[in-house]
Amino acid sequence: MKFLIRSFFKTLRVVLGPVILLKERLSRPAGLVRAQDAQISVDKQCESLALYQYKTCPFCMKVRQEMRRLSLPIQRLDAQAEGLNREALRQGGGLAKVPCLKITDAAGSSQWLYDSDKITAYLRGRFADSSVSSVQA
Secondary structure (H helix, E strand, O other): OOHHHHHHHHHHHHHHHHHHHHHHHOOOEEEEOOOOOHHHHHHHHHEEEEEEOOOOOHHHHHHHHHHHHHOOOOOEEEEEOOOOOHHHHHHHHHOOOOEEEEEEEOOOOEEEEEEHHHHHHHHHHOOOOOOOEEEEO
16 A cells, blocks of 8 residues: 555655746746856855755745745755755754754764755745845746
8 A cells, every 4th residue: 555655745745846946947937146246255155055855846936936036046955855855854863854954064064954945945045135136037
């Protein structure tokens, strides 16, 4: 029975995956435009962040859209297949659940933030700036 359930969801992902990716591509939000110095500072801060994701996960898509809206070049790591990224997620965060934002501080210690709503709230709180304007990217 477990095999049938897994097969059903795997088939569902294969069928709906391209639709989800198309929707993401067609609904790209405008990105923030910052002064060059401000964007350089944001880019440097983003070096300490990594998003563990699945390409076709709708919750991961929500986080990627927010990253685009805030013009954040955060490293994206695919954790869907068994491998180094999935194992790092399991070891560091404790769960193989996505989306997960790995936040590394200056001392090198990491915090693992799960849940798309919490991740987007964190990104907005840290990077949103009301003094910048939006333009279509």
